Amino acid sequence: xxLARNSVGPALGQGTPGAWxxxxxxxxxxxxxxxxxxxxxxxxxxxxxxxxxxxxxxxGEISFWEFISGTRWTPLFSSKHFGVLALVAGTTLTAVLxxxxxxxxxxxxxxxxxxxxxxxxxxxxxxxLEVLAGIPTVVYGYFALLFVTLS
Numbered sequence: 001x002x003l004a005r006n007s008v009g010p011a012l013g014q015g016t017p018g019a020w021x022x023x024x025x026x027x028x029x030x031x032x033x034x035x036x037x038x039x040x041x042x043x044x045x046x047x048x049x050x051x052x053x054x055x056x057x058x059x060g061e062i063s064f065w066e067f068i069s070g071t072r073w074t075p076l077f078s079s080k081h082f083g084v085l086a087l088v089a090g091t092t093l094t095a096v097l098x099x100x101x102x103x104x105x106x107x108x109x110x111x112x113x114x115x116x117x118x119x120x121x122x123x124x125x126x127x128x129l130e131v132l133a134g135i136p137t138v139v140y141g142y143f144a145l146l147f148v149t150l151s
Contacts (some may be wrong), residue, residue: 001019060080066082066083066086067082067083068083068084068085069083069085070082070083070084070085071083071085071086072086073086073087113125113126113129
């Protein structure tokens, strides 16, 4: 019991001179952290509220089934249509094709580098791959949009 009292006492400002200053600074930091936490929770709740409010307003004008099963997306025309089926199908097809290429290539490359590659190959290639892995995929997409697609 005395061991617990000896370890908790200084944190409560008891026992050592000058400990109350440390206690005040710890309380100030705890207050700043609490306020930061509350701010982030309020911002997140605000974002969720705005998204739900706008979604309910949108689905008040357009039926959910029409949104899910429609094949035309023309929000700027005089007769507005908001079907996402074609958009979801295109995204799914693109993701599946990318996985068909990337999964075997990446997996076989990783197995080769970790199990079979000699040190003179592994040492320069591994840091390069680690740097490339740190680049967000959006950057690769932007690069492809600028340099790979036709003008």
